[in-house]
Amino acid sequence: MQANKPENFYQNVKDALAQPDLKMIIRRTTDKAEAKRAEAIANFPGFENARKQGQKVKDHTIKYMDHYLAEFEKNALAQGTIIHWASTAEEASKIVLDICRQHEAKKVTRSKSMLGEEIGLSHALDNSGIERVETDLAEHIIQLAGDPPSHIVWPAMHRSREDVIKLFREYHKDPTYSEEIIDLVRSARRDLRTKFLTADIGISGSNFLLADSGSSCTVTNEGNAELTITPPKVHIVTAGIEKLVPSMAHAVPLLRLLTRSATGGEITQYITFHNGPKRQNDADGPEECHIVLVDNGRTKMLADGMEEMLRCIRCGACMNHCVVYKHIGGHAYGSVYPGPMGSVLTPHLNSLEVANKQTHACTLNGRCEEVCPVNIPLPKLLRSLRAQSWDKKYEPLTNRFVVKAFAALAKRPKLFQLVSSCGVIFMRLCSRQGWIKSMPLAGGWTRNRDLIEPESKTFMQQYKAMKKAKSDGA
Amino acid sequence: MNKQRNEISRERIFDAIRAAAPTVTADVKAIQNEALEILGESEFARPALLAEDAAEALTLRIEAGLVIGTSCEKIASLDQLPDSVNQFLAKYALPAELKVQEIERLKALNWDGITTEVDIKNDNTVGLCWAEYGIAETGTFVVHSGPDMPILLNFLPLYLLAVIPKSKILPYMDDYALIAGEIAQRGETPRNMCLISGVSGTTDIEGVLIQGAHGPEVLHIIIVEDQ
Amino acid sequence: MSQEIINADVKGAKSNTIKCLNISEKKVGLFVTCLVNTMRPSVGFASLKLLEEAGCTVEVPEQQSCCGQPAFNSGDDEGTRQIAYQTIKQFENFDYVVVPSGSCAAMIKKNFIEVFKDQPEWLARAQHLADITHELLSFLVDVCEFESSGIELEGSYTYHDSCSGYRALHVYEQPRKMLANVKGLEHNPLNGHSECCGFGGTFCVKYSDISNEIVAEKAENILATEADYLLGGDMGCLMNMAGKLNREGHKEIKALHTAEVLAGLAPQILGDENASK
Structure with missing residues (x-):
């Protein structure tokens, strides 16, 4: 499956809505996530306090970002970690590739990292001829299928069991001929195990970077991160600079929020803090550890007043609860990050010019903000991106014209009332039996629904007449 | 040249942050106090434990089925461990062989009739490890990497037994984080600190939970009272 | 009317x-x-x-x-x-x-x-x-601590909580409390009562087809309540849902603004609608 482009959003949406079983496929995952999250939060009376605390941790770190970045660097260096800085996605990818080349790596294992996707690392590795092995089961499935991810937590949610059966039979060395899910998982276990143990380099992302110790933290349910990182000689972490927190104690409230918001579980099975290369006599572990700290638009978000978005801990709750995502799915957004959080992030990672349509694909209903574990005001941020694209004139001309004309009317109440009463007359001309089935200029509405017939006079006309009658009577 | 590029990017990122966030303060003490203050809120922002006693709360949590794929038992003293291991092996009809973590207090036990050395790179093996800490809040055992703690021992076997000394069971994750902070202060942070709360699981195929995705399918926790 | x-x-x-x-x-x-x-x-x-x-x-x-x-x-x-x-x-x-x-x-x-x-x-x-x-x-x-009484309407209603009222202004109990005083009117709760109906102002014309998918689902939930009236506090949402229900041929459920019911105007409005058929 070819990755959609963000600038083709209208066409992507059309294609998504035309897919007959897409809604069922999405719902299978999002409905369950929604129900399980609700249950987890009902069982945690301190959730609102945890949210406030989590938000404070992120805001504090963002406020003193330079201080904590320097702290992190100093402590990570002291652990023996090699620190790299990358301003852009290309730079970050190149740094990773250079390390791979230096070590003449033939095979690298990767544990799921959205940042890795963001900086285009998969493509970069593939293009350089290094064997890339995705070890998260979902990433493994979409790697075999050649798909982009469709969700940040369940990247293969768009693939059915039948798809997986086909893919595993085609690509696994010792495939299963059973159609049971457990046997499919075992098939992947067999296939990946030797790869874990024979890789030259393990690449991971990081859920948290701890400033006071220079640690990076991975969070998984499969345990694939530790299996990716421990056997090879070299460990490379790629992480966005917003992953910083002051200390492990500050990561704790965020861990409480993350799992409950993502899957409805209370904690993930594996949380591991990685602190540099193996110590002298350690029984196992990598001999070399690199951390690539990536900006790629994050400082721009800081400068643009979008710092609240840097709180994001990538739980996916906003998309699980988004009425638009639930109907069009992740691929339509044409970005690594779909749904509400993606519509805010993509314009910064890519550009607002190519990704402004997504900011309008939102009813501003506020559900995403309501479920966000760190209180990101996503609707407000989406709206402010609309304001930016309005100022930059990215809006289609017809939209601009209609909105401007409306605003010009609305600021002149007398004229507005006059036009309203003319509108009523016009609408009633188009109406049959109390309903308007179609009307010039209202195709967007009447293509899919009817419009009620208005009363014969506007409120204001009736109200004035009533008042006049009253005063005449008096 | 790469070094130079690295420096340039570093500078660029710091400059951009400083330009965007004019509230930057040089007073490190003030920043630290602010950070500490946030931690004070944890008391009201964490879930209730199932019992007042941390070991009891951990046990209840596992027994309630809240820790995926995990069972537990208590033994009064470490001598009883080989018996427990035997019963575990019998329960799953496994051969009398496992990989026992190579630390003195485990090696010194009477393992009569049980092979304690197997290659865990093969699948379907059993592992036994000694946990540094337990955490009641999340049903967690914690291991630290070191000369006698290979991290892979916790990930490669299909069956895993973890021994937690009762006295090392902490109520909350915050309590462990404080200890980790102290370790960091002393400059003794191990390469890995793993918080393990259940078995390797996945829901990636049609949302169905499968245990034993890459690592353990079954986890048994043994709390030792006299340690 | x-x-x-x-x-x-x-x-x-x-x-x-x-x-x-x-x-x-x-x-x-x-x-x-x-x-x-x-x-x-x-x-x-x-x-x-x-x-x-x-x-x-x-x-x-x-x-x-x-x-x-x-x-x-x-x-x-x-x-x-x-x-x-x-x-x-x-x-x-x-x-x-x-x-x-x-x-x-x-x-x-x-x-x-x-x-x-x-x-x-x-x-x-x-x-x-x-x-x-x-x-x-x-x-x-x-603010007024107003309690209505003496209003009658036979039948059952279901209630859609419009997003802005519900999330931005926390309007939830108030309409239900007042509607509970309407004699003869029963409440059939709506599955997904606070989920967006897909109106979203300009969204529903800009992304008409996505909006349609959303409101189609909302309409299913509304019909499942078998209520006689669909009530809400926002004309935009009500027009969207009513328009979809009518397009699908479901005339059995009437959409009204809560205020219309509480003011006792529902019989005239419905009578008028029926008369125009």
């Missing part, structure tokens, strides 16, 4: 019992909203009637237009300001401003201040207007 029916009704309707605080010396300005003004004036008259029954002295400034949501939500901040200037001027001298729509009330209460961040004088005036503005049902219940 004809003007005569409304007038007759406002003058001669059975009155709700007044059980509220002494609010009569407070001046209330009614912000009608453009959808009520053009599409459903009866909601405006129902609001007027309810407010007067609650003891308020109500005035409807004739120089009013739109709250500015279409401009604001499209990102046109300057257009929004132009609209907001005159809304502020028209309404800032009332003791209270009441709006029979959660989204328009939320626009005035929450969003005006967003566009005046760089204009301190107007920011203060916008903040003042925000402070005195209320959504109709929450005003009646929370």
Whole structure:
């Protein structure tokens, strides 16, 4: 499956809505996530306090970002970690590739990292001829299928069991001929195990970077991160600079929020803090550890007043609860990050010019903000991106014209009332039996629904007449 | 040249942050106090434990089925461990062989009739490890990497037994984080600190939970009272 | 519905019992909203009637237009300001401003201040207007402590909580509490009662097909309640859901604004609709 482009959003949406079983496929995952999250939060009376605390941790770190970045660097260096800085996605990818080349790596294992996707690392590795092995089961499935991810937590949610059966039979060395899910998982276990143990380099992302110790933290349910990182000689972490927190104690409230918001579980099975290369006599572990700290638009978000978005801990709750995502799915957004959080992030990672349509694909209903574990005001941020694209004139001309004309009317109440009463007359001309089935200029509405017939006079006309009658009577 | 590029990017990122966030303060003490203050809120922002006693709360949590794929038992003293291991092996009809973590207090036990050395790179093996800490809040055992703690021992076997000394069971994750902070202060942070709360699981195929995705399918926790 | 029916009704309707605080010396300005003004004036008259029954002295400034949501939500901040200037001027001298729509009330209460961040004088005036503005049902219940009685409507209703009212203004209990006093009316709760109906203002025409998928699902949930009436507090959402239900041929359920029911206007409105068939 070819990755959609963000600038083709209208066409992507059309294609998504035309897919007959897409809604069922999405719902299978999002409905369950929604129900399980609700249950987890009902069982945690301190959730609102945890949210406030989590938000404070992120805001504090963002406020003193330079201080904590320097702290992190100093402590990570002291652990023996090699620190790299990358301003852009290309730079970050190149740094990773250079390390791979230096070590003449033939095979690298990767544990799921959205940042890795963001900086285009998969493509970069593939293009350089290094064997890339995705070890998260979902990433493994979409790697075999050649798909982009469709969700940040369940990247293969768009693939059915039948798809997986086909893919595993085609690509696994010792495939299963059973159609049971457990046997499919075992098939992947067999296939990946030797790869874990024979890789030259393990690449991971990081859920948290701890400033006071220079640690990076991975969070998984499969345990694939530790299996990716421990056997090879070299460990490379790629992480966005917003992953910083002051200390492990500050990561704790965020861990409480993350799992409950993502899957409805209370904690993930594996949380591991990685602190540099193996110590002298350690029984196992990598001999070399690199951390690539990536900006790629994050400082721009800081400068643009979008710092609240840097709180994001990538739980996916906003998309699980988004009425638009639930109907069009992740691929339509044409970005690594779909749904509400993606519509805010993509314009910064890519550009607002190519990704402004997504900011309008939102009813501003506020559900995403309501479920966000760190209180990101996503609707407000989406709206402010609309304001930016309005100022930059990215809006289609017809939209601009209609909105401007409306605003010009609305600021002149007398004229507005006059036009309203003319509108009523016009609408009633188009109406049959109390309903308007179609009307010039209202195709967007009447293509899919009817419009009620208005009363014969506007409120204001009736109200004035009533008042006049009253005063005449008096 | 790469070094130079690295420096340039570093500078660029710091400059951009400083330009965007004019509230930057040089007073490190003030920043630290602010950070500490946030931690004070944890008391009201964490879930209730199932019992007042941390070991009891951990046990209840596992027994309630809240820790995926995990069972537990208590033994009064470490001598009883080989018996427990035997019963575990019998329960799953496994051969009398496992990989026992190579630390003195485990090696010194009477393992009569049980092979304690197997290659865990093969699948379907059993592992036994000694946990540094337990955490009641999340049903967690914690291991630290070191000369006698290979991290892979916790990930490669299909069956895993973890021994937690009762006295090392902490109520909350915050309590462990404080200890980790102290370790960091002393400059003794191990390469890995793993918080393990259940078995390797996945829901990636049609949302169905499968245990034993890459690592353990079954986890048994043994709390030792006299340690 | 004809003007005569409304007038007759406002003058001669059975009155709700007044059980509220002494609010009569407070001046209330009614912000009608453009959808009520053009599409459903009866909601405006129902609001007027309810407010007067609650003891308020109500005035409807004739120089009013739109709250500015279409401009604001499209990102046109300057257009929004132009609209907001005159809304502020028209309404800032009332003791209270009441709006029979959660989204328009939320626009005035929450969003005006967003566009005046760089204009301190107007920011203060916008903040003042925000402070005195209320959504109709929450005003009646929370501020006036008004309890209606003597209203009858046979049948069952289901309730859609519009997003702005529900999330931005926390309107939830108030309409249910008042509707519980309507004799003969039963509540059939709506599955996904607070999930967006897909209206979203300009969204429903910009992304008509996504909006259609969303409202189709909403319509299914509504029909599953087997209620006689679909009630809500926002004309936009009600028009969207009613329009979809009608397009699908479901005439068995009637959409009404909560105020219309509470003011006792439902029989006339429904009678009128039936007459026009």
